[in-house]
Amino acid sequence: MTKTNELNLKDFGWSAHFQAQLTDDEGDALPARVLAVHRDALEIAGPGIEGRVRPPDSSAHDEAGATAGDWVLADAAARRVVRVLDRRSVFKRKGAGKDRRVQLIGANVDTLLIVTSANHDFNAARLERYLALASEAEVTPVVVLTKADLAPDLDDYMTTARRLTPGLVVEAFDARAPQGVACLAPWFGRGQTLALLGSSGVGKSTILNTLAGATLQETQGIRSGDDKGRHTTTGRSLHRLANGAWLMDTPGMRELQLVDVAQGLDDVFADVATLAASCRFGDCMHEGEPSCAVQAAIAAGALAPERLKRYQKLQREERRNSETLAEAHARNQRFGRMTKRLFAEKLKKREW
Numbered sequence: 001m002t003k004t005n006e007l008n009l010k011d012f013g014w015s016a017h018f019q020a021q022l023t024d025d026e027g028d029a030l031p032a033r034v035l036a037v038h039r040d041a042l043e044i045a046g047p048g049i050e051g052r053v054r055p056p057d058s059s060a061h062d063e064a065g066a067t068a069g070d071w072v073l074a075d076a077a078a079r080r081v082v083r084v085l086d087r088r089s090v091f092k093r094k095g096a097g098k099d100r101r102v103q104l105i106g107a108n109v110d111t112l113l114i115v116t117s118a119n120h121d122f123n124a125a126r127l128e129r130y131l132a133l134a135s136e137a138e139v140t141p142v143v144v145l146t147k148a149d150l151a152p153d154l155d156d157y158m159t160t161a162r163r164l165t166p167g168l169v170v171e172a173f174d175a176r177a178p179q180g181v182a183c184l185a186p187w188f189g190r191g192q193t194l195a196l197l198g199s200s201g202v203g204k205s206t207i208l209n210t211l212a213g214a215t216l217q218e219t220q221g222i223r224s225g226d227d228k229g230r231h232t233t234t235g236r237s238l239h240r241l242a243n244g245a246w247l248m249d250t251p252g253m254r255e256l257q258l259v260d261v262a263q264g265l266d267d268v269f270a271d272v273a274t275l276a277a278s279c280r281f282g283d284c285m286h287e288g289e290p291s292c293a294v295q296a297a298i299a300a301g302a303l304a305p306e307r308l309k310r311y312q313k314l315q316r317e318e319r320r321n322s323e324t325l326a327e328a329h330a331r332n333q334r335f336g337r338m339t340k341r342l343f344a345e346k347l348k349k350r351e352w
Helices: 124-136 154-162 178-187 204-212 262-268 270-276 293-299 305-322 325-349
Strands: 030-037 042-046 049-053 071-075 080-084 090-094 102-107 111-117 140-146 169-172 193-197 237-240 246-249
Touching: 030 049, 042 071, 049 071, 102 193, 111 124, 111 178, 111 204, 124 140, 124 154, 124 262, 124 305, 140 154, 140 178, 140 204, 154 169, 178 204, 193 204, 204 246, 262 270, 262 305, 270 293, 270 305, 293 305
Parallel strands: 111 140, 111 193, 140 169, 193 246
Antiparallel strands: 030 042, 030 071, 030 237, 042 049, 071 080, 090 102, 237 246
16 A cells, blocks of 8 residues: 555645645645544644644634644644645534534545434434435445345345435445445545444444455444344544545444434435415424325325424424523523413413
8 A cells, every 4th residue: 555655745635625725824834634633642644744743722622723624734843733624524423422513524525424324223304314414514325234244134225325306325234245345336436525424333433444455443243133233433533545545433322313404304315395385374394284295295195204203303303402501591581471471371270
C-alpha cells in the first residue's frame, strides 16, 4: 500500500470546496485529514504531516470540534490544529441517555454504506433513520445486507429495503468473501470517502478487513438466540484502502437519535410528505380531519398505516432533539398554561 507521505492532497479526498477556504495569512499551516479522534489528540495525515496533534479548543462533542473525516489546517512544528475547515457533509446524532449533546459521527463522506444483516437484526425503521441522515447530508446511500449466505429468504429482505425509498441501491453478500464485496467497487474510487454505519455484529468490521486485505478491526460473533452483536469497534477511524479509497468504520449504535434532519425525513418519506401537502388543512395531523389526503390514501390501500406512524414518530423525535433550550422552555410553558386552563375549566363545571 502507498505510504501516506507519498500521497498528494487529491489522494486524501481534497477538492475545490476545501481549496477555496485557504487564506494567505495562515502561514505554514498544512492541510491534513483527521483519521481518528482520541481523548486528548487527533490522529491526522496529509502531505508533509502525519501523527498526533492537539485538537482545537472546541470539545469533541461540539459541532465545531473535529471528527473522523474532517479536513484541518495543522501547525506541524507546534503539533496542533489551527482550525477545522468547513465540511461538505456531516453525520451527527443526539447523545443517548443523560448526555443529550450533539455527537459528531463523521464528516466529508461521499457514500454511506448502511450495513444490516439478513436476520433478526434487519429493521426497516432503523434503516429509515440512516437514510434520513444520508439524505440530509446529501450523501449517496447504499444498503448492504450481510450474512446473505445464511438467509433462505434473502429476496424478501432485499425487496423490503428497496421499497423504503425510490432508486435505493441494495447489495447482499457474505462480508468475509472478497468476491462478495466486489459489488461495492463502483463506489471505491481514488480519494472517495465511504462510511460504514450499522448496529453491532452486522459485519462492518468484517467488510473493512475484507476490503483492506488485513485485520484492521477485531471481529466477534453474534450472540446465539437473538442475533445481537457485540461491540468490536470502539472509536471512529478512517482507513485508506489499496484501491485509493478511504473507508470509515464506526462503533455499532444501538440508538441513533435524529437531530437536524427534517428535510432528510421528508426526502425518505416523500410519498407521505407529498400526500400531506394535499390535505385540506395545513396543520392536519392525519387523525381524522376532513379532506385528509393521507388518510384517504391509507383507506384506498395506497399507503401503509405503519409507514405513516414511523414517519410521525421520527418527526416528533427530530423536532424534540433539534429544538433549542429557549424553544423547549417555551414549549413547556405552553403546556403548563394549557394544563392550568383545562384544570380551571374542570373546576368551573364541578358541582359543589
